[in-house]
Amino acid sequence: NAGVTQTPKFQVLKTGQSMTLQCAQDMNHNSMYWYRQDPGMGLRLIYYSASEGTTDKGEVPNGYNVSRLNKREFSLRLESAAPSQTSVYFCASVKALSTDTQYFGPGTRLTVL
C-alpha cells in the first residue's frame, strides 16, 4: 500500500514550457486535491476533484488545468510555465467526506526559470 505517490519529485522548467504532474492513490479514495505550498502562505488549493468525473477550481487555479483520469489518478498540467509557479506541489486524497483525514503525497519541487 503505497498511499499517495507523485511524480516527478523535482523539476526545472524554462518560462513557457509545459509539463504535467502526476498523482496516484491506491486507497480507493473518492476525493483528490492539488495544493501549492509557498513560504509564509501555507497550502493553497489549486483544484480538487470531489469524485471521479468531477473537478472544481480552488483558490488559485489560474495557469493550471487538471484531469481526473480515473478514480486513482489526478494530474495537474501547467500549459505555459511562469516563474510565479515556482513552488512545492502536493497532491492529497480523502476517502469520502470532509470529516475524513487527508493523505498527502511527498510533493514535487518545481522551479521555473
Next chain:
Amino acid sequence: AQSVTQLDSQVPVFEEAPVELRCNYSSSVSVYLFWYVQYPNQGLQLLLKYLSGSTLVKGINGFEAEFNKSQTSFHLRKPSVHISDTAEYFCAVSDQPSGTYKYIFGTGTRLKVLA
C-alpha cells in the same frame, strides 16, 4: 468564506519545555478542525482532528488540542517537547457547511526545539 489564522509563524522552545501553537478560525456554523505536521522535505500527516464530542482531542506523539467554540480557537499543545518535534504545523478547517469537500489551511507555524 471560512478562514484559519495561525498568528505565530515561528515558535522556538527548549527541549522538555511545554509548547502551545495557536489556531483561530472564522465560522458561524459547525466546523471540523484538523492539525497536520510536516517534517522537512515530506508531505503533511495528520496529528489530530476534532469532529464533535469532547472538546479535548488527543493525537499522536503526545500532542493534544482543545476546541473552544466561544473563542473560535483550536490550539495545539504538548507538555514536553523533543528535538524530533521540530517541524511545521498546520491548522485546517473543512468547508463542510458549504457542501463542498474543500479544506482551508492556515499559513503554518514552524516549531523549532532547541537543545
